Amino acid sequence: MQLHPFVRAAAAACAVLLAAGCAGGSSAGPTGSTIKIGIDLPLSGTDATVGQSTLNGAVLAVEQANAKGLPGGFKIELDQLDDTVQGVHNPQQGVTNARTFISDPNVLVMLGPYNSNVGKAEIPVTNAAGLTQISPATTADSLTLGADAAALRRANPVNSFFRTCTTDSRQGSAGATFAQHLGWKTAYIVDDNETYGLDLSSVFAADFQKAGGKIIAQDHLAANTQDFKSLLLKIAAAKPEMLYYGGVTSTGGGLMRQQMFDTGLGSMPFMGGDGIVDLATVAGKAADGTYFTVAAPNAEKLPSAQTFVKDYVARFHEPVGPYSANAFVAAQVAIAAILSAAAENKGALPTRAAVLAKVAATDMPSAVGRVRFDSAGDIRNPVISLYGFKNGKEAFIKQISLPN
Amino acid sequence: MHAFLDQLANGIALGGIYALIALGYTMVYGIVELINFAHGDVYTLGSFFALAILSALGVSGELHGVALVVDITIAVVGAALLCGIVGVLIERLAYRRLRGAPRLAPLITAIGVSFVLENVMMIWKGPAPVSFPEVMPNPAFVLGPLTVSLKQLLVVGLALALMAALHTFVKTTALGRAMRATAQDRDAAQLMGIDINLTIALTFLIGSALAGAAGFVSGVYYGSTWFFNGFGAGLKAFTAAVLGGIGNIAGAMLGGFIIGIVEAFSTWLVGGQWSNVAVFAILIVVLVFKPSGLLGQAVTDKV
Numbered sequence: 001m002q003l004h005p006f007v008r009a010a011a012a013a014c015a016v017l018l019a020a021g022c023a024g025g026s027s028a029g030p031t032g033s034t035i036k037i038g039i040d041l042p043l044s045g046t047d048a049t050v051g052q053s054t055l056n057g058a059v060l061a062v063e064q065a066n067a068k069g070l071p072g073g074f075k076i077e078l079d080q081l082d083d084t085v086q087g088v089h090n091p092q093q094g095v096t097n098a099r100t101f102i103s104d105p106n107v108l109v110m111l112g113p114y115n116s117n118v119g120k121a122e123i124p125v126t127n128a129a130g131l132t133q134i135s136p137a138t139t140a141d142s143l144t145l146g147a148d149a150a151a152l153r154r155a156n157p158v159n160s161f162f163r164t165c166t167t168d169s170r171q172g173s174a175g176a177t178f179a180q181h182l183g184w185k186t187a188y189i190v191d192d193n194e195t196y197g198l199d200l201s202s203v204f205a206a207d208f209q210k211a212g213g214k215i216i217a218q219d220h221l222a223a224n225t226q227d228f229k230s231l232l233l234k235i236a237a238a239k240p241e242m243l244y245y246g247g248v249t250s251t252g253g254g255l256m257r258q259q260m261f262d263t264g265l266g267s268m269p270f271m272g273g274d275g276i277v278d279l280a281t282v283a284g285k286a287a288d289g290t291y292f293t294v295a296a297p298n299a300e301k302l303p304s305a306q307t308f309v310k311d312y313v314a315r316f317h318e319p320v321g322p323y324s325a326n327a328f329v330a331a332q333v334a335i336a337a338i339l340s341a342a343a344e345n346k347g348a349l350p351t352r353a354a355v356l357a358k359v360a361a362t363d364m365p366s367a368v369g370r371v372r373f374d375s376a377g378d379i380r381n382p383v384i385s386l387y388g389f390k391n392g393k394e395a396f397i398k399q400i401s402l403p404n
Numbered sequence: 405m406h407a408f409l410d411q412l413a414n415g416i417a418l419g420g421i422y423a424l425i426a427l428g429y430t431m432v433y434g435i436v437e438l439i440n441f442a443h444g445d446v447y448t449l450g451s452f453f454a455l456a457i458l459s460a461l462g463v464s465g466e467l468h469g470v471a472l473v474v475d476i477t478i479a480v481v482g483a484a485l486l487c488g489i490v491g492v493l494i495e496r497l498a499y500r501r502l503r504g505a506p507r508l509a510p511l512i513t514a515i516g517v518s519f520v521l522e523n524v525m526m527i528w529k530g531p532a533p534v535s536f537p538e539v540m541p542n543p544a545f546v547l548g549p550l551t552v553s554l555k556q557l558l559v560v561g562l563a564l565a566l567m568a569a570l571h572t573f574v575k576t577t578a579l580g581r582a583m584r585a586t587a588q589d590r591d592a593a594q595l596m597g598i599d600i601n602l603t604i605a606l607t608f609l610i611g612s613a614l615a616g617a618a619g620f621v622s623g624v625y626y627g628s629t630w631f632f633n634g635f636g637a638g639l640k641a642f643t644a645a646v647l648g649g650i651g652n653i654a655g656a657m658l659g660g661f662i663i664g665i666v667e668a669f670s671t672w673l674v675g676g677q678w679s680n681v682a683v684f685a686i687l688i689v690v691l692v693f694k695p696s697g698l699l700g701q702a703v704t705d706k707v
Contacts, residue, residue, distance in 0.1 A: 045531040086522070087531030087632060193677055220677035224636030226626055227418050230671035230679075233410045254533055258627050262542065262553070282533045282628065 033072075035342075035349065037062065037334050038079045038101035040094055040112035040122070045084035046250035049278050051114055053321020054136055055080060058111055060308075060315055061331035072347040076335060079107060083118055088250055091121035098122045102129040108355045109134065109334035111327065115248075116140030116168075116196040119161075120152065128155035132356045134334055135163040136326035139171055139274065139295045140199045144376040160356055162373050164326040164333070165295040166382030168196065170402055171273045172203030174293050174384040177400070179242060180211045184269060188240035189218040190231065190256070192247030200273045201246025208244075216240045221252040228256040232263040243268055248275030254282025261286055277322050280392045287389040291397070297368050297383035298396050299325035308367040329366040333359060409550045411672045412665065417556040417625065419664020420563035424618035425641035426648070426656035427570065428491075428611030434587045434651035435607045436503065441514040442494060444638015445521035446487050446612045450619020451629035452525055454483040455536060464537050472540055476624075479539075480562075483620045484613040491612025492605050500601070518634075525631035533630040536623040555625050562621055566614055567657050573610075574653065583607060587651070636680075640667070643687040649700020658698060662686075 039058055042051040062078045070076065081097040083089050094113050101107040102125070110126055110133045113119050119138040126133040135143075142148035143161065153159060179187065187208055191197035205215050216238045219231060235243060243265070247253050253276045260266055270290040272279075277294065280287040299305035299320050308328055312320050337358035341350035363372050372380045385399035425447050432440045457479045467475055498517050502510040544553050574580035585593040586603045594600050622637075623629045644663040648655025663683055670682035690697060 046533075048531070084531075087526060190676070219675055222671075222676050222678070222680045224632075224639075225667075225679065226622065226630075226633050226637060227414075227667065229414045229418075230411055230668040231676045233407065233414060234672050237407045237410075250532070255626070255628055255630075258535075262555075262627070282535070284535045 034075050034077050034106055035338055036077045036079045036101075036104060036107040037331065037338075038081065038097075038104075038107045038110040038112075040081050040083050040097040040101075040110065040118075041114050042084045042089040042118075043080070043082040045087035045089070046282075047084070047089055047114060047248075047278070049281060050137075050321055050323065051082075051084075053318070054114060054323045054327045056312065056316050056321070057136065057324035057327030057329075058331040060312055061328045061335065063315070064311070065332075065335045070339060072339075072342055074339070074342065074349075076338075078331075079104070083113055083115075089113070089115040089118050091118050094118035094122045095125055098125045098131075098133075102126065102131055106349070107131070108338050108350070108352055109359070111136065111330050111334065113138060114323070116143060116199070117194050119143050120195055123152040123161050124155060127153050127160050130156060130158070130160060130352050130356065132334070132337070132352065132359050133161045134330040134359065135161070135165070136330045137165050137274070137295075137323040138163060138196075139165055139168045140195045141167045141169050141203070142195060142199060144378050145169075149376065158356065159360070159375070159377050162333075162359060162377040162379075164330045164368070164371065164379055165323065166379060166384065166402070167295070168200040168273065169203040170382055170384055171293045171295045172200050172205075173207045174386065174400060174402070175200075175204050175244065175271060175273065176207035176211060176213070178291065178293070178386050179208060179244075179271065180213065182269070184213070184241040186214045186216055186240045187242050187244050188216045188235050188238055189244045189246065190235075191218065191220055191245070192251035192253070193220045193223075194247065194251060196273075196275060197245075197247035197251070199246075200275075201244065204244055204246065221247065221256070223251070225252070226255070228252065228259045229263055232256070232259055232265055236263055236265055241269070243270050245270065245272040245276065247272070249278050249282055254279055257283040257290060258286045274322060277387070277394065280389055280394070285392050287392055289389070291386065291388045294322045294385045294387060295382065296323055296326045296385065298385040298387075298399055299367065301385075301396065301399065302368065302383075304365070304369060305367040325367050329368050329371060332366060333362050333364070333371060336364060337362065405549050406551075407672070411668045413550065413552050413556055415665035415668030416661060417559045417664070418667060419644075419661035420559040421618050421622050421625070421660075422637065422641045422644045422663050423657045423660025424563050424566065424614050424621070425637060426644040426660045427567065427653060428615045429642050429645040430648070430650055430652060430656040431583075431607050431611045433645070435583060435604055436499070436510075437507070438499060438510045438514065439642065440494075440499075440611075441511070441638065441642075442517035442521055443611070443615060444634035444636075444641065445518050445525070446491055446494075446634070447615040447619045447622075447637060447641075448525060448629065448631060448634035449490060449521060450483045450487045450616030451536070451623040451633070452529060452534075452619070452631075453486045453616060454479045454620035454623055455529075455534065455629065457482045458537055458539065463539055466541055467539055468541070476539065480617055480620050484616040487616025487619070488609040488613035491608040491615075494612075495605055495608040500604075518638075522631055522634070529629075529631060531631065533628045536627050536629060538627065539624060559621050559625050562617065563657075563660075566617060567653070570610065570614070571653060579603070579606060640683055643683055647686055647690050647697055649697025652697065652699045655697055655699035 083094040191201040341354040386397040644659035648659030
């Protein structure tokens, strides 16, 4: 019997729909030989540069796993979604993306997001659905620690959120230590009133004071403003030795740094967290004289990451981004957990619950050192790196490994 | 005293930019009773045009003497002219057909035009803030306790000069008289032989050109521009227009300076995160207690 090509295609589509319907209805877990890993990052807009280099890390891990050939004939597919709306990462869009992953039974792990406020919105959703989420870059304490984190997990007592980066309290501490090393005794703090910025600046303030420094005042930026000169004039009058910024480039960090030169603060040291890694894209040469911490090791300086760095550069023809190695490791953790859960499930696709248990029990060597998660989902023995800007380019200064 | 005067100077400079934008809101409202929410984006577009003109002129660093004056003039006039044309096109394409429609239709259309402009600019220059070349030196002038920079003088000077020119135009020329007549009673003006379409197009041309000039000035003053700037600045300029009395040219100018000063002082005295609250609280207070604004006439059926 000869069928018209269109009829054949339609029949095939019906079969696929039926199969998908079965998969959704049965309790035996998803079927089919494609495993999906969802990844949600800001891939356009102001955060596009760091978002893309983070995505590349995960892409590399998935490509390497597929090239090696997976037991059981599985193939891993990385399903990427962008959480940017009108140029800025958006929590609501992040939740929409998380729901998209949850509704696809073949998605067993979700990677991302990049930004803490997006994470804060996504965690209750993935937690309720029992979908494992591993973030390579969200560093806010409130995502894993304290009463805030407990509230995010109200729907499901089993923690399902992990991160391969460390927390802002560690980043803020490292920043305070660094400031002390450089001999700055008085600081003025400005934050952008977002989850990330507030956490980072409050920990910096606490540790800076603990070490004998003095916080002159703390101020918050208004959203959607172009003028930072009023605030900077106020800071200039207070005469601090340094300005610490808790926030990201897109919420005002870049423009504020640029306007410091018009208000006589050009030579004042300006320091922040990993939110200003891309400061030079906005502030250009004005980025010189700024320092920032990154809640991840500098892969290029780590002996264990040399293979990763070589493979990354060969594949993408660009230097490794600040969170690329973390995303690479996050994807490797996800793949290892899925395969090990599949092996226990006699080679069939495992359930999300089984994968979650495997991720929580992770203990493996990786490009960024040994990966183990504590009960809150944070990585043990984190490494933090310090960078500065020179001629509009970021320059590595040093990295410190923190005790657990 | 030092801090007070510094903040005052900064507030006035900021207010000069708001005032230039507010003029466009107020003129358009005065003549077609439309709150043109796309106006803030025309302002941003002005800074983008200025940037394009400067790079076409090959300006990348500081200019001096004749070159400074010539290049800045070309950039201001060019940005204003291009924005004026965009304003006329917006009126022709998006608003003219809705002139007799219920008030809500053109208002929603204006928001739609705003989205279109924002997204066009995002595609043009990308979603991140764009640096403006440092075209002019910025020496500070010290007069006793008062310190003002050349850029601040440029902002305020240009704002005052353009407002004076606009005022003279509206009060003394035949076209200005036509604009005032159309604003007062469109039908009667038409019966007197005034070309309504031309007059309204002219209003959009002038209002948008002023926003274009403001866009250039803000780029020079802040050293950067961003496709989304017009959203915040537009709302604040709209507040300024309402505060001064919407439809009133001198009121828009006064409102702009007041809003700029309030923003600077609330940042200084209360804290940066409260500056938007202070500005928009003014909007609410004015709308509730004196909807006609500081200099406007009491009219019952507006807004």
